[in-house]
Amino acid sequence: MTDQTMGEAPFGALLEDPEEMRRSGYEVVDAIVERWANLPEGPAWQGATRDHLQPLLHGPAPEEGRDLEGLLNTIIRDVMPYAGRIDHPRFLAFIPSSPTWASVLASFLIAGYNVFQGTWLESSGPSQIEVTVLDWFREWLRYPAGGSGVLTSGGSAANLLAIVTARETAGNPERGTLYLSGQAHGSLERAARVAGIPSERIRPVEADEVGRIVPAALRAAISRDRAGGLEPFLVVGNAGTTNTGAIDPLAELADIARGEGLWYHVDGAYGGFAILDPGVRPLMAGLERSDSVTLDPHKWFYQPYETGCLMVRDPALLERAFRIAPDYLQDAEWGPRHVNFCDRGVQLTRIFRALRVWLSVQRYGMAAHRAAISRAIALARGAESRIRELPELELLAPQSLGIVCFRYRGGGGALAGEELDDLNRRIQDEIVNSGFAMMSSTRLRGHLSLRFCVLNVRTTAEDLARVLDRIAAVGRRLDIQRSKL
Numbered sequence: 001m002t003d004q005t006m007g008e009a010p011f012g013a014l015l016e017d018p019e020e021m022r023r024s025g026y027e028v029v030d031a032i033v034e035r036w037a038n039l040p041e042g043p044a045w046q047g048a049t050r051d052h053l054q055p056l057l058h059g060p061a062p063e064e065g066r067d068l069e070g071l072l073n074t075i076i077r078d079v080m081p082y083a084g085r086i087d088h089p090r091f092l093a094f095i096p097s098s099p100t101w102a103s104v105l106a107s108f109l110i111a112g113y114n115v116f117q118g119t120w121l122e123s124s125g126p127s128q129i130e131v132t133v134l135d136w137f138r139e140w141l142r143y144p145a146g147g148s149g150v151l152t153s154g155g156s157a158a159n160l161l162a163i164v165t166a167r168e169t170a171g172n173p174e175r176g177t178l179y180l181s182g183q184a185h186g187s188l189e190r191a192a193r194v195a196g197i198p199s200e201r202i203r204p205v206e207a208d209e210v211g212r213i214v215p216a217a218l219r220a221a222i223s224r225d226r227a228g229g230l231e232p233f234l235v236v237g238n239a240g241t242t243n244t245g246a247i248d249p250l251a252e253l254a255d256i257a258r259g260e261g262l263w264y265h266v267d268g269a270y271g272g273f274a275i276l277d278p279g280v281r282p283l284m285a286g287l288e289r290s291d292s293v294t295l296d297p298h299k300w301f302y303q304p305y306e307t308g309c310l311m312v313r314d315p316a317l318l319e320r321a322f323r324i325a326p327d328y329l330q331d332a333e334w335g336p337r338h339v340n341f342c343d344r345g346v347q348l349t350r351i352f353r354a355l356r357v358w359l360s361v362q363r364y365g366m367a368a369h370r371a372a373i374s375r376a377i378a379l380a381r382g383a384e385s386r387i388r389e390l391p392e393l394e395l396l397a398p399q400s401l402g403i404v405c406f407r408y409r410g411g412g413g414a415l416a417g418e419e420l421d422d423l424n425r426r427i428q429d430e431i432v433n434s435g436f437a438m439m440s441s442t443r444l445r446g447h448l449s450l451r452f453c454v455l456n457v458r459t460t461a462e463d464l465a466r467v468l469d470r471i472a473a474v475g476r477r478l479d480i481q482r483s484k485l
């Protein structure tokens with residue numbers, strides 16, 4: 001053994017001195033705490049072009065290491081500001097996320113301990129925590145005993161696992177077709193593509209004027225396909241669409257799927273956790289009869305990104321679809337009560353995501369999580385009322401869960417078509433570029449719609465009122481300018 005292989009430099013140079021670890025660790029904590037404390041005063045969104053960023057950040061990989069303090073400063077000053085502040089109280093675009101402090105701390109612990117959570121052998125304690133967290137989710141969904149699942153990187157990954165499990169359970173039909181609402185999230189189509197189901201065997205079924213799948217149209221599509229020699233195997237319902245927050249008639253979909261012998265998956269990535277709100281629970285009736293449900297704790301359960309979940313009524317079917325038992329993992333068999341989570345999805349090496357949820361629930365309690373969800377819904381309802389009050393604005397879809405879709409009425413209501421879409425696009429651009437609020441748009445029945453998604457515990461009724469007032473004011477100004485042209 002040479003001197004170099006005995007742990008001396010340069011190999012030891014990848015290790016930090018404990019004092020420097022503490023110092024830099026505190027610096028990172030301070031940066032995050034400061035960011036959180038000042039969120040409302042800063043912009044909700046800030047972007048920069050490649051021309052701006054490349055000179056600041058691009059360069060060859062350095063041969064020698066650099067001072068950590070300087071590097072952290074660069075990251076905090078030149079990298080992190082150029083991103084949507086998704087947890088800003090006026091970040092209302094897409095689906096926001098606002099992780100709890102406990103879940104952020106858990107993320108640090110997860111990275112620092114770097115547990116391999118693919119097998120029970122290598123992660124008994126962490127796997128027990130995942131079993132426990134999944135059992136909480138099972139209870140909230142009112143799934144029967146025995147239901148469980150797996151934590152994933154997000155809703156897209158969970159939808160992929162569901163589609164593959166449905167297809168495998170159906171015996172891998174050669175001409176298998178799947179059915180979803182025309183309002184379903186794009187990740188389902190992508191997942192189908194990954195699973196080898198071509199787009200011509202995906203049936204987007206008509207949705208009604210508020211975005212709920214029309215059950216009669218679903219029945220008709222299934223019969224038509226059967227008559228044409230196709231092999232329906234999966235119905236997907238939405239527990240909250242991304243566009244409008246619409247909840248499909250989940251019980252009717254359960255009846256259809258059962259009656260037809262099809263797998264029934266519900267995409268609750270956005271809205272699934274709203275089942276914890278007593279007012280929403282009845283609207284989700286039928287969810288408990290599904291075969292699988294996608295949940296996304298990194299959305300409406302206040303966790304950091306890459307905390308998603310697939311729940312299944314019968315985990316044996318999930319394991320049948322994904323389990324591979326190579327010789328080199330033969331030591332990892334602890335028997336059926338000791339889950340090897342690598343058997344429930346595509347990841348062998350997995351991080352210990354469950355700790356985030358577990359620590360958050362233990363630290364703040366379920367009452368606080370439920371209250372945060374209910375509060376977001378109440379705030380969205382309040383925004384809807386204000387839109388109705390403001391003569392310049394009109395609703396394009398009723399508030400559902402935390403989502404409200406609306407637009408500015410141009411020309412005192414006389415403007416329509418492309419011109420009206422264009423005016424609303426310009427209002428949105430002005431507000432987003434000012435950094436005051438971040439919002440996104442969508443298309444509803446062919447029209448451009450502005451859209452709020454309220455989720456963050458920091459958002460207040462005043463924030464929403466100020467953004468709506470500003471939309472009306474910017475709209476008035478742009479409308480006057482337009483009419484003078």
Ligand SMILES: Cc1ncc(COP(=O)(O)O)c(C=O)c1O
Pocket residue numbers: 095153154155156157159185187240241242267268269270271296308
């Ligand atoms: C209804 C729905 N399904 C699936 C997804 C995809 O989830 P993820 O972004 O976590 O992959 C989203 C994301 O917004 C969603 O709203």
